[in-house]
Amino acid sequence: MRHATDADHVIAVSTIVARQRRIGVAAWIGALWGVGHTLTILAVGGAIILFGLVIPPRLGLTMEFSVALMLVLLGLLNLTGALRWIQDSLGTASDPFHSHAHSHDDYIHSHRHGHRPGEHGHAEDRTPQAWLDRTFGGLGVYNALRPVAVGLLHGLAGSAAVALLVLATVREPQWGVAYLLVFGAGTVAGMMLITAALALPITYAAGRFAHVNRYLAMASGVLSLAFGLIIAYQIGFVDGLFTGHPRSTPE
16 A cells, blocks of 8 residues: 555556546546556566566666656646646637536536537537547446556556565465565555545535636646656666666665
8 A cells, every 4th residue: 555655656646537526436546547557566576476587677677667658648648638728718808719618428628619509619429538439338448448557557667676575575476476466455445545535626626616626637747747757867867778787676
């Protein structure tokens, strides 16, 4: 559960939860993130424990670098929506078009539009949510893919460190794998609590102060982007991924 509170984990899920308006949904996002994280920990960490797999320093750093790229991407996605809202809000008072957050079924977005026929800016069935519903609606699980994918990437970055920790304390391979399972269960529980806690102010702001909710989403995007760039620099140049002397020292 302490592992779930690592800064890169919290920042990653905050960019996803920032768009949610229900605490229960946010908690499930945290659980799905934990499931993805656990799957990678079991796969990579289990291979290290059971088969003595050795991860070269450059490969280990590359896996960690993928987390930095993912944080940058999540931050940019949040900032893109926030910046579009700011640009749309600069229209003149006499402009018949305006901008505010509005929904198409469960898809919520903001853009300049009018409320008379032909002034909305796009057809009702021309939204990302409508496209996803038409394309993947029969699967019933596509909404869960994003937090699971984020968790999978984070598991790649930490799996070697966890496996080395297990090898140093647990000698029997079967108990080592059991350790990873318990570790994963704690991560799932911890992420559920963290995402539910993050969703509390977002849910409160969404119901009472819509503009505050937008600023919260923007703040999470800035934080994710900045943290991702810092990690990318640390891994790429300080730890040597892009130099001739990479060094990966899991803690």
